[in-house]
Amino acid sequence: MNLALKNTDMLARLPQVRGGYREQADLADVSWFRVGGCADILFSPADEADLQIFLANCPEEIPVTVLGACSNTLVRDGGVPGVVIKLGRPFGDIIIGSDGQVDAGAAVPDLMLSKQVANAELSGLEFFRGIPGTVGGALRMNAGAYGNDTATVLSHAYAYDRNGKRHEIQAHEMGFDYRHCALPQDLIFTAARFQTVPGDKQKILAQMEEISASREDTQPIKTRTGGSTFKNPGGADPEGLKAWKLIDAAGCRGLTQGDAQISELHCNFLINHGNASAADLETLGEVVRQRVKDHSGVTLQWEIKRIGREAM
Template identity: 50%
Template sequence: MTGAGWGKVAMPPVRGKLTPHAPLDKLVWFKSGGPADWLFEPADVDDLTQFLSRLPEDTPVMAIGLGSNLIIRDGGVPGVVVRLGKAFASVEVQRDCILECGGGAPGILVSSTARDAGIAGLEFLRGIPGTVGGFVRMNGGAYGREVADILVDCDVVLPGGELVTLPVADLDYSYRHSRLPEGAIVVSARFRGTRGDPAAIGAEMDRIAEAREASQPLRSKTGGSTFKNPEGRKAWQLVDEAGCRGLTRGGAQVSEKHANFLINTGDATSADIEGLGEEVRARVAKTTGVALEWEIKRVGRP
């Protein structure tokens, strides 16, 4: 079905906000890309489950968090994009060093709450620019740790509207991958840490923040790490070996500061950004024989 077709599909009633032909470029870090046929910001979990249970079953559904590791293609996104807002952004301390986190809670809020409660082991979330839903799905990681190390279980709304709780073992985690089905939305998760000293935890978080600031183009329109690290190698080193640091296409550029970051220098289209990434992949393959895999998720119509 065409974008116009999905935009004309009758939508179920909601208590949250449902917007047709909604711009997405301002919701992603690259600041590029086309609109969603529909953008749904649910009032709460019940609003989300009711909406999905009444949605025509062939309607595509995709969740979006902070949009920090995402290319929205210029033709926009078919079907419904779900964005979890403040109702899903709470973080609460439970017994036994467990934090209950909403799917829309950013990593910095989770790590800061853990620090204040004297819970160690979640400091690395300070270095992940995303929300709980996204880094649970992708087994987000940084500075030697990943979500698989701390996740107890998560609550997930399946495409048909069913709410299920999945233990970490059911996600079959590997590097930047889980087996959550397409269209499934993580609405909350439980993370477990260990007892620690708030001052030491805070110092480690500060170290992570300073390391990111020194090595990554955080003040640019970027999408985070572009390619997964091949086993035993660093993606940025392979990009460097292929002579791609500073390479441009249209308004897109391979960062001079960190070669595994693409940036929008001002007026890049998503086609510029994705095309530049593919050119980098081709040059790396030709120079080193390594086929880089995208870490950034690319969605929508070209």
């Protein structure tokens, strides 16, 4: 696609929808890092049918990107080409069944999901209390924390492909691995069903409180940051290699690039101290990767998703 294409020309080629299109939408406003450029066009579907109409009729050559809570995403300074889809309230319902099945829209915050399930005296989703994202993001990266992950509690998910076809995907078809889902990137998750079991409400809430306290004690959650920057080379194995240990051993704790810094509290977190650019954060991450490789021979893989264009 020609990046010089004017937004007005692009808008004229997009299908009529009931939701809203917004030109040059500032994505730094929604990014947890508070950095990044604009979306050429931001689309907020009115509901699932509206999303389906858009996908079925959007010209194939126009790029489409889905953005969740933007808690584990770095939007580059040049912005995101084409259309960015951000699912909102119409995709934020939670329905708790009598059989322990819990349906949640892709836009439901993981924290809210864990709380509502706990209040219903159901167990299994406590770990979502420690994940700063949404259900859609959890599906896309098999999000996990504190010894559990999405793969272990998912029954099935619903998604639309680039042609507007709806799919029901069973958990075993997701291709889950450590922080990974093998499904095509152009699939857009809209909802999921989780399986829970009855539990003692007070014990569930106590476990969630422990998770919350642990996060606050060990992660820089009150700063402009994202989730874990790099995947653990040892995967989910509690005895495996940890990214933060490799970063620390390479002497990168507290390392800076402009107003970007490797957290002193938890060195697998990038921090924007106020005036960092996305380029500062990404450059610092690459410096860390090189230093870790030089020190230990291990090449760290980004866990944070980086999207968009570099600034011109």
